[in-house]
Amino acid sequence: MPAAHVHKAKIQEHLQELKDAIAIGIELRPATIGFHASACSIELLELYLHKTGKIPIGAQIKHEWFKRPFPGQKIIPLAERKLKMEFANKTDILDLLYTIEEKRNKLIYGKSEKSDIKELVETFTKYKEILLKLLLEAGENLEDANN
Secondary structure, three states, X not given: OOOHHHHHHHHHHHHHHHHHHHHHOHHHOXXXXXXXXXXXXXXXXXXXXHHOOOOXXXXXXXXHHOOOOOOOOOOOOHHHHHOOOOOOOHHHHHHHHHHHHHHHHXXXXXXXXXXXXXXXXXXXXXXXXXXXXXXXXXXXXXXXXXX
């Protein structure tokens, strides 16, 4: 597992890339936005779960785990199987991650509409607010992450 300072450096890098892509124009950088929103989301969650002792050192979270389950699906969703532990706002966090990953794949590999990019940015912003609050409560302040 990367040390907290490595997670924080990666988070700052992803946030800067998102800020730059948005400044250039979201419709001009959909793949950049999709990639960095997804990667930053995973880094934030990993940092939080490591900081709170919910996952052991060396454990990694993969973005592929967050494929939205089908209604009535009988198999437990992969995210639930991999993240069996309870943590604050888990249902909301997983739901936001499902949306981020759906949009990520469309923005990176498909033809995306401006509405898809806007939805991803809005979803990521909500997600980031939740995780930054949880990280702060756990004693980890990412002061530059709100910009």
